Amino acid sequence: MAQDTKGKRVLFICLGNICRSPIAEAVFQWVVEEERGLEGWEIDSAAIGSWHVGLGPDRRAVQTMKKHNIPMNHKARQLKRADFGNYDYIFGMDHENIEDIETKAPPAHEAIIELFGKYDPQKELIIRDPYYDDDDAGFEKCYQQCLRCSRGFLDSLK
Numbered sequence: 001m002a003q004d005t006k007g008k009r010v011l012f013i014c015l016g017n018i019c020r021s022p023i024a025e026a027v028f029q030w031v032v033e034e035e036r037g038l039e040g041w042e043i044d045s046a047a048i049g050s051w052h053v054g055l056g057p058d059r060r061a062v063q064t065m066k067k068h069n070i071p072m073n074h075k076a077r078q079l080k081r082a083d084f085g086n087y088d089y090i091f092g093m094d095h096e097n098i099e100d101i102e103t104k105a106p107p108a109h110e111a112i113i114e115l116f117g118k119y120d121p122q123k124e125l126i127i128r129d130p131y132y133d134d135d136d137a138g139f140e141k142c143y144q145q146c147l148r149c150s151r152g153f154l155d156s157l158k
C-alpha cells in the first residue's frame with residue numbers, strides 16, 4: 001500500500017523543551033523533509049514546565065545536532081490548551097510527560113497523545129532525560145532514538 005504522505009501536525013513534548021523535544025522536532029523535521037521529501041507537515045515542540053521558556057536548546061543538544069548536520073532552530077515554549085486542537089499527534093518522551101500532557105488536555109480534543117518511543121523498531125519505549133548527565137552520551141542516544149522513532153512513525157502511516 002502507498003504511504004499516507006498527507007501532511008500531519010506533530011508536536012513533541014518533554015519537561016523543559018531544551019533537550020529531548022527540540023532534538024525530536026529537529027530530527028523528525030529532517031527525516032520528513034530531507035530524507036523522505038514530504039511536504040505540508042507542521043512540526044513543533046513544547047515544554048511541560050515554564051522554566052526555560054524563550055531559551056534555545058541545551059548546548060549539548062546543539063552540539064549533537066551539529067555533529068549530525070541536522071538544523072535545529074527552536075526557542076522553548078510551554079504546552080498550551082490550543083495545542084490540543086492545533087496538532088494531530090502530541091508525543092511525549094516518558095510516562096511522566098504523558099501524564100502531564102493528559103492533565104493539561106481539555107475534556108474534548110482529537111489529538112492523539114502517545115509515547116514517541118512506541119514507534120521505535122528496537123522497542124526502546126522511553127527517551128530518557130539526559131539533562132542531568134555529566135557528558136553528552138545521553139544526547140547522542142536521544143538523537144539515535146529520535147531517528148529510529150521518526151522513521152518508525154512515518155512507516156506506520158500506511
Ligand code: 4NP
Nearest residue numbers: 014015016017018019020131
Ligand atoms: P528536557 O530536559 O525535558 O529533555 O528538555 C530537561 C530540561 C530541564 C529540566 C529538566 C529536564 N529542568 O529541571 O530544568
